[in-house]
Amino acid sequence: MTEPVSIDLLARLQPLKSIGGEGLRELLPRCRMHAFARASDPFSATHWSGQVVYLVRGQLLVSMQDGASRVLVGGYDLAAVPVARGGKIPIRSKAITDVELLSLEEDTLDIVVTWNQLVPSGEIALGGADQTDWRMMSGMFALDNLTVGAFASLPPANIQRLLDKFKRVPAKRGETIIKQGDPGDYYYLIESGRCKVSRLVAGSPVQLAELKEGNAFGEEALVAETVRNATVTMSTDGMLLRLSKEDFDQLLLAPLLLKVTGEEAARKVAAGATWIDVRFPAEYQSDGYPGAINIPLNDIRQASAALDPAKEYIVYCQTGRRSSAAAFLLSQRGLQAALLDGGMRARAGAMESVK
Numbered sequence: 001m002t003e004p005v006s007i008d009l010l011a012r013l014q015p016l017k018s019i020g021g022e023g024l025r026e027l028l029p030r031c032r033m034h035a036f037a038r039a040s041d042p043f044s045a046t047h048w049s050g051q052v053v054y055l056v057r058g059q060l061l062v063s064m065q066d067g068a069s070r071v072l073v074g075g076y077d078l079a080a081v082p083v084a085r086g087g088k089i090p091i092r093s094k095a096i097t098d099v100e101l102l103s104l105e106e107d108t109l110d111i112v113v114t115w116n117q118l119v120p121s122g123e124i125a126l127g128g129a130d131q132t133d134w135r136m137m138s139g140m141f142a143l144d145n146l147t148v149g150a151f152a153s154l155p156p157a158n159i160q161r162l163l164d165k166f167k168r169v170p171a172k173r174g175e176t177i178i179k180q181g182d183p184g185d186y187y188y189l190i191e192s193g194r195c196k197v198s199r200l201v202a203g204s205p206v207q208l209a210e211l212k213e214g215n216a217f218g219e220e221a222l223v224a225e226t227v228r229n230a231t232v233t234m235s236t237d238g239m240l241l242r243l244s245k246e247d248f249d250q251l252l253l254a255p256l257l258l259k260v261t262g263e264e265a266a267r268k269v270a271a272g273a274t275w276i277d278v279r280f281p282a283e284y285q286s287d288g289y290p291g292a293i294n295i296p297l298n299d300i301r302q303a304s305a306a307l308d309p310a311k312e313y314i315v316y317c318q319t320g321r322r323s324s325a326a327a328f329l330l331s332q333r334g335l336q337a338a339l340l341d342g343g344m345r346a347r348a349g350a351m352e353s354v355k
Contacts, residue, residue: 004033005028005031005032005033005102006028007021007024007025007028009056009102010024010027010028010031011024012075012080013054013080013081013102014080014081014082015109015113016109018113019112019113023112026112027104027108027109027112030104030105030108031102031103031104032102032103032104033056033100033101033102034046034100034101034102034103035098035099035100036095036098036099036100036101037095037098038095038096038097038098039094039095040094040095041092041093041094041095042060042093042095042099042101043062043084043089043090043091043092043093044092044093048084048089048103050105050106050107051084051103051104051105051106052082052084052085052103052104052105052106052109053082053083053084053085053101053102053103054080054081054082054083054101054102054103055072055073055074055083055099055100055101056074056075056100056101056102057074057075057098057099057100058073058074058095058096058097058098058099058100059071059072059073059074059095059096059097059099060072060074060083060093060094060095060096060099061093061094061095061096062083062090062092062093063090063091063092063093064088064090064091065088065089065090065091071096074099074100083101085106161251162243162247162251162252165243165244165247165251166189166241166242166243167241167242167243168191168239168240168241168242169239169240169241169242170237170238170239170240171193171234171237171238171239171240172234172237173234173235173236173237174233174234175233175234176231176232176233176234177195177217177232177233177234177240178217178218178228178230178231178232179228179231180199180200180227180228180229180230180231181227181228182227182228183221183227183228184218184220184221184222184225184226184227184228184245185244185245186218186242186243186244186245186248187216187218187219187222187242187243187245187248187252188216188217188218188232188240188241188242188243189214189215189216189240189241189243190211190212190213190214190215190216190217190238190239190240190241191213191238191239191240191241192213192238192239193213193234193235193236193237193238193239193240194210194211194212194213194234194235194236194238195210195211195215195217195232195233195234195235195238196209196210196211196232196233196235197209197210197211197217197230197231197232198230198231198233199229199230199231200231205231208230209301210235211232216332217232218232219248219325219328219329219332220297220325220329222245222248222249222253223253223257223324223325223328224321224322224324224325225321226321229298253328256328256331256332257324257327257328257331257339258327258331258337258338258339259338259339259341260314260338260339260340260341261341262340262346262347265314265316265338265340265347268312268314268338269291269314272311272312273311273312273313273314273338274291274292274293274311274312274313274314275288275289275291275292275293275313275314275315275316276292276293276294276295276313276314276315276316276323276326276330276337277289277292277293277294277295277316277317278295278296278297278300278315278316278317278322278323278326279294279296279317279318279322280296281294281296283318287344289316292316295326297317297322297323297325297326300326300329300330301329304329304330304333304335307330307335309334309335309336311336312336312337312338313330313335313336313337313338314337314338314339314340315327315330315337315338315339315340316339316340316343316344316347317343317344318343318344318345319342319343319344319345320339320340320341320342320343320345320346321343323339323340323343324339327339
């Protein structure tokens with residue numbers, strides 16, 4: 001019978017034991033157990049590329065690439081470190097008894113360990129305020145955000161600087177955080193509480209969405225360098241994490257917003273990438289690129305869930321202003337999105353110049 005994955009089991013393994021209980025709890029659904037019968041070779045029967053693999057039960061004879069052979073016993077010291085990790089995979093193995101192996105994606109583990117080491121106690125003092133434990137935050141620093149969202153794409157050097165720059169701001173129910181038509185000044189993450197997003201349509205407010213812990217807002221005006229296109233009001237009391245436009249540009253926007261020229265974009269599309277036109281449908285129908293899909297900027301958040309994370313997307317509009325915001329929003333959500341630098345206008349000008 002396969003041993004269930006538990007926090008106690010993970011806490012016996014290196015380097016997982018350094019992460020702490022809350023971090024291990026989030027890792028649980030990412031772990032997989034594999035059972036192999038006596039006399040089998042687990043490392044020829046299964047493809048382990050990109051995985052960290054541990055022996056958790058039974059006895060296993062492994063022969064490594066350096067010629068060394070050893071017998072590992074699940075639950076003892078030698079088995080507390082990975083049997084396989086990255087390119088270090090046994091060239092042969094033999095199960096002396098029935099064995100069980102635990103696997104976990106190496107990138108997931110590496111990201112979590114990186115954050116854990118940069119914030120050793122799990123506590124972050126944001127903007128000189130009281131410390132908060134990032135492992136207890138169900139939104140911003142949840143494992144899904146660290147491994148898929150905006151923070152997964154950050155260079156490690158940016159992480160500590162980013163944490164230092166966030167300011168914790170308490171917010172009351174009914175408080176307006178950003179107002180439609182105001183200039184963009186801050187980027188926000190919701191540590192706790194909920195917000196509602198509304199927009200004036202024909203003079204009357206229309207609710208567009210509700211945001212919860214871990215959601216971000218305010219980035220569109222910062223990326224596109226325009227005014228706020230909606231109002232965000234607190235639905236409950238809560239705590240926000242606020243980042244200035246200058247720090248947002250340097251620490252989040254620059255690493256996440258990939259720009260490509262028209263020539264580079266054409267090569268990528270020829271190789272399988274897909275155009276996304278973020279203009280209004282009437283604009284797209286007038287002169288959209290062949291094969292493009294039309295997702296207006298105001299629909300990009302909701303539509304991102306239907307896009308394929310394995311595909312590459314080239315985002316465009318007329319000038320690059322709307323598409324820069326869309327490309328950033330898609331990148332935040334872990335999608336491979338690049339911005340057509342300068343938009344359709346720049347690409348058309350470049351094509352004219354080579355005629």
